[in-house]
Every structure is written in C-alpha cells, then in structure tokens.
Amino acid sequence: MMLPLADLLLSPDDMAAVDRAAAASGIDSYGLMEKAGQAVAASALRHFPGALRYVVLCGPGNNGGDGYVAARALRQSGAEVLLFHLGDLKTLKGDAARAFADCFVAGEALERYLPRAGDMIIDAIFGAGLSRPVPDQLAAIIARVTEAGTPVIAVDLPSGLDGRSGQVLGAAFRAERTITFMTRKPGHLLMPGRDLCGALEVFDIGIPARIVRTHANRMLAENTPAQWLANLPTAASDTHKYKRGHLVVFSGGATATGAARMSAMAGLKAGAGLVTIASPEQALSVNAGMLTAIMLHAIEDEAALREWLSDKRLSTFVLGPGFGAGELARQFALALSDRHLVLDADGITSFRDAPQRLFDAFADGPTRLVLTPHEGEFARLFPDIAADGALSKVEKARAAAARAHAAIIYKGADSVIAAPDGRALINANAPPWLATAGSGDVLAGIIGGLMAQGVPAFEAAAAGVWLHGVAGQRAGKGLTAEDLVAHVTPF
Template sequence: MLMTPEEMGRADALAAESGIDSYALMVSAGRAVAACLLRCYPAAQRAVVLCGPGNNGGDGYVAARAFAETGMKVALFHLGDPARLSGDALRARQDCGMDSAGLDGFRPEQGDVIIDALFGAGLARPLSDEIAAVIARAEGLPVIAVDLPSGVSGLTGQVLGAAFTASHTVTFMAAKPGHYLLPGRAHCGRLEMFDIGIPRRILAEAAGDHHLNTPALWADSLPRAGADSHKFSRGHLGVFSGGASATGAARLAAMAGLKAGAGLVTIAAAPQAILVNAAHLTAIMLKRIEDVSALRDWIADKRLSAFVLGPGFGISAETRDFAETLIGRPLVLDADGLTAFAEQPEALFDRLEAAPETCVMTPHAGEFARLFPDLAEDSDLGKPEKALRAARRAHAVVLYKGADTVIASPDGRIAINANAPPWLATAGSGDVLSGTIGGLLAQGVPAFEAAAAGAWLHGEAGNRAGAGLTAEDLPTHLPSIHEIIDNGR
C-alpha cells in the first residue's frame, strides 16, 4: 500500500476520531526513530536532533528524550519559535524536558548522527536558505530521516530546492509515493517501515489509488493452467517485425511473449524480412504480411489474441495504418508505434476512445514528450500524475518507463514499480518488456494488470540475470507466472 501525504493525514484524523490517542502514536513513532539510530549506529558519539514546527518535529522531541534516557549525548535544535508549538508537538517538547537551540547554532562534530525531524512527507514548498545551509553543514554525516528526508515531496519525489540525503528513512504505517519516485528515492537511503498502531481498516478507508507494484496487486489476474490446457487456450501473440535490417527487436519481444506464457507467438514480417527472421526462429512462428490488406485478413482469425507493434518497425504512414487497424484488440504500442503519431497524437487517442483500456502504451521519457508535450513540460506535476493524465487522454493504460516506471489506468489506478536494477538500462530491454506485456495480454490478463505484472517480471528478470546482462539474457530469466501463483506472491 502507498498513501499520499494527504491520505496519510486523513488516516491520522480518522484514527483520532476513533478514539486512538494521537500522542501515543507520536511516542511510538519517535521511539521507532530512536531505535533505528541505536541499532544502526551503536558507536555514535552524539545524536543531533533537528526538530521542525509540526508533528514531524514532535517525533524528533520524543526521539531526543529516548536518547537521553539511554545516556547518549544529545544536541537538540529547533526551527522557528518553539513557543508557537501546539497540540501533540507541544506536549512532546514539554515531555522532552531538554533545552534546544536555533538551527543556526548547529555545528557538526565527529561521531554525530543527524535526526532529520524538520519536515515530513507533506512539504510542498522549497526549503529556506537557513535549512539549506544546515543540510550543507551536515554533508558527510549519517542522517536518519523521520518519514521522508526534508526537502523531498512525499507526493512527487521531487526535491524542493535542497534536501537531506539520508542513510536511513523511518516512516510509519505506509510508504509514500515520494519514497519510490526519483529523485526522492535516491535521498531516502534504506527505508524502514514501522507499525505505530493505526488499524489497517482505517488505512484502507483513507487510502486512494496509488500502489507499489508487487505481485499482490495483480497475481489474482494471472491465468492458471488446468489439466485441459493447450497452446491455443494459452493465447496467440502476434509481434510485428521491422525491415530486413531491423528484425532483432521483434524477436526479443516475441521470445519474451513466449516466456511470459503465451501458447503461440508469431512474428509478422514484410516479404524482405522473412528470410532474416526465419534464420533465427524455432519455436516462434513466422507470417508474411506485406500490407494493411493482408493484416486485416490475418487478424480475422480470432484465435490471435494480442499484438505488439513498434519495436524496430519503423516510422511511417504504414505504422499508423497498422496501429489503427489493430485498435480494438489487446495491443501493446511501443517505440516506433508511438513515435509514428508524434505529429498527430489526437488521431491515435480518438481511435482508442472507441476501445478504452484495450491498449498498453509504453513510452520512455522522450516518447512521452512527443505524445504529451504539455504534460512532460509541466514541472508542477509528478510522474504519477503525468502518467494518469496521459492515460485518461489516450484512453489507454500508460506505462511511463524509467528507473521509476509508473503504470496508470484511465480509471485512476497508479502503480509505481521499484524492483528494476540499473543494469536494465541496455539496448533491447524495452523490447523484452513489450513482449512480456503482450504475452500476458494474449492470455487474457487485463491491460492494467498485464502492464504492471510485465514491469515487475521485467525487473525481476534483470535482478536474476545480474549486472552485465544484455537484452538477449532477459527472457530466459523471466519468472514463470506459475512460479508467482505457486509462491502466493
């Protein structure tokens, strides 16, 4: 479960309305922060606790008191006027019973560990020069962030002027989108989650449509093979090849579709690409498709259950014609299949409106900017909001690729994928992703679930293949969907 800062605030309010002691929750949070420092930095000489003017600062005062109770040396600093504190934060400061100094009094010492309790996930404005100066002075010291490193937006992961780079981040009950979106993820260090006592029913009531992409989100949508299964019942995926000198991308996608569980995979190729493909194919079939008329004849066979168009296909009027012919059938549009509509994206979106959520679009940042230039340029929007607005405009599931891939559905669901290793950034990797999604679509997995599952399986394949992988390695390392089902993941 992911919760936006606004949703987490609502959960806090619902907890208080239900009779749960909000100060007891703060004490649990502050002590969890203290436990993190004591466990991770047993040789620390001094805990430097930086407290902000809200409840995040209240957690810091609780942590400071906990450190003092262990006999650790504590240096306590406050932002703003502590006399203006109210509610639980005021009580936490009073119970702390320690003197504090203004932030400008902070001077680092050898053996310091910083507790960043200035701002939590709800920060929506750039940090002041005063705080930026403190961040600069703390450079090189271990930092434990309370909820989220100060300066990182909990909603978008964007850095608001400056931000701490934490070694550990301690958050409570549910992670925020900013924990997993870049660049925020790079500022969080090791993320630790603590249950401080808010019932799950309250979290569920307050939560929205943001999710961390894990098998729990889509495993129930995966097909289960039965004793009577045969290759046609497992779906038939069609992948379109480029010309004679651009056939490799389609073969990568086709093999991934086969490994993802499709019963049959066929590469559709123009006459000049038939022999090149034939020389490299065994389990994957080959079909000659010379023009749109031949395509219409081929897809009249309803046993063809999904298609992948774009990898290596080329950018031309024919690309647009092929795409428009395929709309209405489960379809992955990637690479050239997207860029072909860069001059007139609305033509694609208008066609998709008649067949909503049958298409998965998989743009990287450059392709996204070609199709949705206004969204790409809007610095006020985070990646999830950009992907969601794009999905609603296009009437398609949008998988916005990157190190922090986001999958969005027109119905409002958003999944943030966080399991992909950096060595997936290699030529052909995206073709494997498209084929994996296509293989799932061919088996009847709905578009959003197929896109989310494909992204996770792709990341897991990268982890299993290891550093130094090439795209050719990825299909052989894809986990089988039956492994996911059998493991209950």
C-alpha cells in the same frame, strides 16, 4: 485480497486525515508521538551504535515533536545528544509543544549546527509536512551535511522531499534510513525520493487498521502480485497452444530484426501459445536463420495486414521494437484498432504529430491498447501533461491513460502503470542494470504474451513490468537483452 497496512500508500493529506480521525476516536495523539519518537531513537541506537554524537534537528510541527521525543529517549539511554531547532520555539503548538516541554535537552538555532566527525543526524524538521521549497537556512544546513557526509536518519521523509510526488523541493537530505509510521507515501517509492530515503522502515505506532484503511487511496499501490495475480491464467489439464493465444510481433527490415526477435521470444516465454513475427519479405530469411519456435509471416503493407486480420485468432500484437517510425507504423496501428496492441518505441513516436488519431481509434469498448513510453516518448504523445510541473508522475500517468483510453506504462526506475479508470501502481522491483539496449523490447513482448492469454490490458501491463524486474534480478549485473529473455518466466 486485503493488503497489509505497510503495503498501502497514503498521500501526506491522507495521512493527516488518519491522524485527525485517530484523535477524534479518542486515541491519545501524544501517546502516538511518544511511540514514534521512541522508534526513531531505537533505530538510531541500533543502526549507528558507534556515533559519538546524536544530533537531532527539529522543525516547527509534529515531525519536530517526534524529534524532541527521540532526543529525550537518546539522552535517557546515556548517549550524547545535541538538539537544534528551526524557527521560534514559542510558536510550537499542541503535541509538539508538549514534546518540547518534556525534553530536557537544551537546544540551539538550526543554523548554528556544524557537522563533526562521529556525528549522526536525526532529521525531524519537516517530514511529509512540506509543500514548498525549503527555507534558505535549511538549504544551507543540507549542503553542509551533504558535504561532510554525515549519516542521516529521516523521520517520515527526508526534509525537502515532497511525499506526494517524490520530488525535491529546492534541497533535501539524503538519508541512510527513513522511519515512517503505519504505511508508506508515494514519495517513498517515486524517484528521486526512493533513493533519498535510503533503507525504509515502516513502524506501527498503534493507529487502528480500520482508520488507516478508511483513508487509504484504493486506486494507488505498489506494483506487486497481489494487485494482478488473480487475473493471470492458470494451466488446466486440457490447455493447448490455441487456448493460450496467438501473439504477433512486427519486425523491421532485414537490418532491423533483433528487437522483434527479443519481443517475440519474451512473449513465448511469458506463456503465449503461438508467436509469429510478421516482417517484410526481405527480412524473412534473416529471422528464419535465428529462430526455431517462432513462426514467420510476410507482411509488406497495410493491405496485406488487413487481409491477414481475417484470421480472428490473431488477437494480440506488438508494434514498435525496431520497426521504424513513420506512416507505415501509423497505418498498421490503426488497422489493429479492434485487437489488443502493445505500442512501443517507434510505434509511439510515429504518432507524435497526431496522437489523437491513435487515441480515437481505441476509444470504444474495453481497454485494448498498452502504451510503454519512457520520459521522452511520453512528452511526444502528451506534451501538455508532461510539461505540467504541478503533477506527480502518478498524476501524469493517470491523465495520459484517461486521455488515450489505454493502459500506460510511464517507464523509468519508478515505472508507473495507470489505467483509464484511475488505478495506478508504482513499480519498485526493477534493478538499475535493466537500463540497457533492448530491455524495453523484452518488456513489450512479456506484456503481449500475457494479453494473448486473455489477461486484461492494465493487469498485463502491471504483471509484465513486475516480471521484467524479476528477470532483471535473476540475470544480474551486466545483463544484455538476450540474457534478460532467458530469465523471463510466467508467474
């Protein structure tokens, strides 16, 4: 499926290559800047019609050029416009210099701006063209604007935000709206960038789609059904429970059974044909009193598990929720190295001192392992990757997936799903109220349920994260994990 341009993600470097290719093809680059600046001005008038002053802050590059065009368009509309610039205007080059020359609004040095009630700001200082901390004079202006609560529209990206990683470079504006052009950047989706961008609008300024697609990173996109829907099973008239797979979820002892039950029910609702909870003998009666559609099986130790694994219909397992960290979890995980395994929570923590044992066990053949670490668990399995401040969250997830030969879900408000082959997806549909106890257990069960039906590990992980977000939206604010399970549905 060919994605719409607005669904693609281009890094700042990729977008710069698009601009160069557009210019090399004969497209008038100043004409593109004119369209961009006019779009920004139109957005300011549409969304902030009551502003008393439109304050345009311009930087030394093409982002500033967009700002000069916007300032001219706003003045031509009859609005009161103030213009402030960063740096020496004599150093402006190319289209930015032309935009400044065409702008008949007199400007002042950036540091002279003092917010006033009724102002709205157009931030056209750096956009995506920043890879180092903002200069001190800009940091002071950002602090001043933030304290005053003055609304901001950002051009491309809020100045101070890294378009590659979504991280703040010293200080950054918090925009109410961000206007970007042709397509989005990873920093628009990764946190805290997503929050700092506010409402995001992607405006087509006329660069041919063929040029944008040529430079788009086909290994990175937003996590949407377009990325994995073709891999999900479809119900045929001869479908029966054994064709839909058998999922096994491991339970902890008698006082730690709830997490496994939530995973198991989520797996069943995600479409697994059969679901069994495997638990110590002491926990059987507890689970039996709480379940009807889920089967039970007693497993006390590794020997019992290996004997049970002679049944090859047991294809997919979830280990970790409520299980307890330690040697037994390690033994169970390693015993499952030839099956499909979702390793979550305590299962991940159990390998903090010997992660390579886990990675080696699943190193051969197709990807069979899905790891679901939150930030702390990620650092336990991949301490060197987690500590590398030069890497974005996407790059960290990719490095971890390649090392572990696993599909990685680097969880958070901006969960990143990565495959060993370098594919990565950024999830953006999860509501904030999903951050509640037991939510991760439900996610593990959804993924297990999809894998049991034959969905490949990466696609199951990505679909599971998306479906988890949809369930959270349906359940609404104040949800509990039990509520979440009730709203899990297969696509």
